[in-house]
Amino acid sequence: MTLNNIGDLNSMHVDVLTELGNIGTGNAVTSLATLVGKEISINVPRVRILDFNESVQFIGGAENIVTGVLIRLIEGIEGMILYIFEDKFVATVLKTFFGKEFKSALEINEMDKSALNEIGNIMAGAYARALSSMTGLKITLSTPSICVDMAGAILSVPAIEFASIGDKVLFIEDSFGIGNDMVNSNMILVPELDSLNLLFKKLGVGI
Amino acid sequence: MEKKILLVDDAAFMRMMLKDTLNKNGYTNIIEAADGEIACNMYKDEKPDLIIMDITMPNKSGIDALRDIKAMDPNSKIIMCSAMGQESMVVEAIKLGALDFIVKPFKPERILQIVNKILS
Numbered sequence: 001m002t003l004n005n006i007g008d009l010n011s012m013h014v015d016v017l018t019e020l021g022n023i024g025t026g027n028a029v030t031s032l033a034t035l036v037g038k039e040i041s042i043n044v045p046r047v048r049i050l051d052f053n054e055s056v057q058f059i060g061g062a063e064n065i066v067t068g069v070l071i072r073l074i075e076g077i078e079g080m081i082l083y084i085f086e087d088k089f090v091a092t093v094l095k096t097f098f099g100k101e102f103k104s105a106l107e108i109n110e111m112d113k114s115a116l117n118e119i120g121n122i123m124a125g126a127y128a129r130a131l132s133s134m135t136g137l138k139i140t141l142s143t144p145s146i147c148v149d150m151a152g153a154i155l156s157v158p159a160i161e162f163a164s165i166g167d168k169v170l171f172i173e174d175s176f177g178i179g180n181d182m183v184n185s186n187m188i189l190v191p192e193l194d195s196l197n198l199l200f201k202k203l204g205v206g207i
Numbered sequence: 208m209e210k211k212i213l214l215v216d217d218a219a220f221m222r223m224m225l226k227d228t229l230n231k232n233g234y235t236n237i238i239e240a241a242d243g244e245i246a247c248n249m250y251k252d253e254k255p256d257l258i259i260m261d262i263t264m265p266n267k268s269g270i271d272a273l274r275d276i277k278a279m280d281p282n283s284k285i286i287m288c289s290a291m292g293q294e295s296m297v298v299e300a301i302k303l304g305a306l307d308f309i310v311k312p313f314k315p316e317r318i319l320q321i322v323n324k325i326l327s
Binding site for chain 1: 265289291292
């Protein structure tokens with residue numbers, strides 16, 4: 001049997017994906033800590049299966065301006081990783097790397113975007129390493145691309161691309177402390193169905 | 208003569224970080240390329256003593272550039288530096304002739320240790 005829709009996932013599948021989310025995020029945040037050169041304390045990530053519309057609400061609503069970094073999974077597991085960085089996260093990054101005060105995500109310059117892109121790249125790389133190590137699959141990532149726009153617009157990218165497999169995504173809500181600041185960063189994982197089936201097969205989980 | 212190092216990464220931010228680390232430690236002859244294609248073209252004219260090469264880049268990947276530069280010059284010295292550090296990728300790069308493989312993010316001391324060792 002195979003999955004025909006992300007909505008077919010049962011509670012056991014969700015548990016497995018939750019654990020993958022935990023492990024992957026743990027690796028990603030460890031990488032982030034090394035990059036920013038600070039200790040990062042992490043709360044247990046919250047993994048949910050959400051409708052696209054629900055996930056838009058989770059990130060402040062369709063008109064909320066957010067910074068999104070999109071990375072495609074192109075080999076091994078195929079699909080998309082979309083990081084949604086809230087303003088506080090962006091502010092912390094820009095302060096840490098460039099000593100600059102953040103005004104608005106719409107005013108960040110090309111070097112700022114490059115830094116955020118690279119953070120998405122490194123975190124996705126850590127996530128892919130965790131998945132690869134657990135499944136034995138070689139997982140290749142695309143170059144990252146960054147966009148500052150309304151949440152509804154940014155989320156429409158995976159929504160349109162994956163319309164055929166259903167309208168649900170894996171939403172991983174991360175909350176961590178950098179220095180004295182608590183920041184949120186959310187990751188949306190949209191795997192292709194064939195990849196999801198392969199993933200469960202590699203993990204020895206029945207469908 | 209001062210050693211010339213070519214930094215190849217599509218992220219301007221990463222090139223900036225690497226250049227800063229190298230400059231502070233005495234390596235000031237630094238040139239940059241934003242993808243593997245540019246790196247291959249630059250290699251012919253610049254003949255850098257060392258290349259620090261990202262893998263995931265547009266136009267030409269670091270692995271393809273490694274292969275092409277090694278074909279041009281088997282004595283070229285190339286270190287891979289990538290966010291993807293899965294074992295199969297590291298093995299592939301080393302088999303193609305990379306001298307080392309650093310997984311991002313890295314501590315400055317780590318990259319300096321490797322650069323110093325290769326260029327000494």
